[in-house]
Amino acid sequence: xxxxxxxxxxxxxxxxxxxxxxxxxxxxxxxxxxxxxxxxxxxxxxxxxxxxxxxxxxxxxxxxxxxxxxxxxxxxxxxxxxxxxxxxxxxxxxxxxxxxxxxxxxxxxxxxxxxxxxxxxxxxxxxxxxxxxxxxxxxxxxxxxxxxx
Numbered sequence: 001x002x003x004x005x006x007x008x009x010x011x012x013x014x015x016x017x018x019x020x021x022x023x024x025x026x027x028x029x030x031x032x033x034x035x036x037x038x039x040x041x042x043x044x045x046x047x048x049x050x051x052x053x054x055x056x057x058x059x060x061x062x063x064x065x066x067x068x069x070x071x072x073x074x075x076x077x078x079x080x081x082x083x084x085x086x087x088x089x090x091x092x093x094x095x096x097x098x099x100x101x102x103x104x105x106x107x108x109x110x111x112x113x114x115x116x117x118x119x120x121x122x123x124x125x126x127x128x129x130x131x132x133x134x135x136x137x138x139x140x141x142x143x144x145x146x147x148x149x
Contacts, residue, residue, distance in 0.1 A: 064110045072114035082111055091134040
């Protein structure tokens with residue numbers, strides 16, 4: 001009986017409707033009923049949104065490099081990423097944040113200056129006299145479940 005059930009499931013799987021890519025002149029099938037094949041994944045709304053967000057972030061970071069801390073968007077992706085690193089990892093040196101976020105030293109410093117001006121973080125010094133930053137009024141025991149992982 002098990003082999004009959006397996007055979008029925010296999011036949012049912014092959015009888016699913018095939019979806020063709022919506023790009024003109026493309027006749028490739030798509031996966032899982034998506035509208036576009038893997039060669040045209042950039043047309044998926046989710047992927048288009050990601051590409052736009054990445055481009056917006058790059059423009060914002062370059063503006064922060066040129067104009068300094070006044071250009072920081074506190075609600076932007078980069079500021080959020082920095083705060084997430086501090087929430088998850090605690091106090092960090094500027095150098096470590098540079099490595100973890102893969103941001104240029106000037107850019108990360110300008111973000112940190114703005115976050116400090118807003119009272120979100122405080123600057124300090126390590127025992128080796130390196131500049132470090134920590135969140136203000138942050139209780140790590142209040143980590144959100146999604147931040148853990």
